[in-house]
Amino acid sequence: MIGAKLFAPAEDQNAFTDILFNALLGFAFMFSIAFMLIRPEIIQGKVNPKAEFMITAAWPDGHEDDIDLIVEDGEGNLVWFDARESGLMHLDRDDRGFLGDSITVAGRTINNPLNQETVTLRGIAAGEYVVNLLHYKAQGSGTVPVKVKVEKLNPQVSVIFAGTTQLNGAGDEQTSIRFRLDAAGNVVEMATRDKLLIRAESFEAKRNSDAGDSQ
Numbered sequence: 001m002i003g004a005k006l007f008a009p010a011e012d013q014n015a016f017t018d019i020l021f022n023a024l025l026g027f028a029f030m031f032s033i034a035f036m037l038i039r040p041e042i043i044q045g046k047v048n049p050k051a052e053f054m055i056t057a058a059w060p061d062g063h064e065d066d067i068d069l070i071v072e073d074g075e076g077n078l079v080w081f082d083a084r085e086s087g088l089m090h091l092d093r094d095d096r097g098f099l100g101d102s103i104t105v106a107g108r109t110i111n112n113p114l115n116q117e118t119v120t121l122r123g124i125a126a127g128e129y130v131v132n133l134l135h136y137k138a139q140g141s142g143t144v145p146v147k148v149k150v151e152k153l154n155p156q157v158s159v160i161f162a163g164t165t166q167l168n169g170a171g172d173e174q175t176s177i178r179f180r181l182d183a184a185g186n187v188v189e190m191a192t193r194d195k196l197l198i199r200a201e202s203f204e205a206k207r208n209s210d211a212g213d214s215q
């Protein structure tokens with residue numbers, strides 16, 4: 001026994017010392033088992049966000065124009081700044097170009113030049129997805145190059161599409177890519193022909209009402 005090795009054999013103390021050391025060893029053992037059981041759950045919770053596909057639209061840093069990413073799934077659900085969750089799709093934020101990209105902290109202004117919108121698919125629904133870009137507000141008259149990337153996240157991240165679309169001014173809506181998923185999440189077809197998702201007249205009405213709201 002460990003107790004017997006560490007302590008001289010002083011008759012009446014031997015039994016007590018053995019029990020004490022055995023109890024300590026038992027606690028240490030139970031603690032390490034409990035720690036091993038808890039630890040994997042903590043790790044999994046941090047690194048396992050549930051998403052199957054990620055669609056990203058990015059335009060030049062610091063650019064003032066407001067571009068919108070619009071995605072339609074096979075059921076006709078539509079996700080964009082006016083409906084950030086729809087079906088299994090979710091838009092992270094409406095990036096409005098330079099607007100809202102600076103914050104003043106303790107008298108100092110911090111700028112975030114990033115221009116990017118991201119839509120995630122939280123599950124796999126078979127059907128054709130249409131990825132559109134809308135030039136919502138333009139400060140100047142130039143075209144804006146918008147990079148679109150579609151990534152399949154599981155089992156490993158793989159880029160299934162990457163391309164650039166030139167938007168030509170406020171109201172311009174173009175299809176960047178269309179892709180069809182089967183029930184297992186495989187991409188079985190891709191196309192680029194245009195499909196307008198936001199009709200010109202509803203876009204104009206929306207933009208005019210937004211202008212009214214902000215005054």
Ligand SMILES: [Ca+2]
Binds near residue numbers: 081136
């Ligand atoms: Ca936007």
Ligand SMILES: [Ca+2]
Binds near residue numbers: 115
């Ligand atoms: Ca921005």
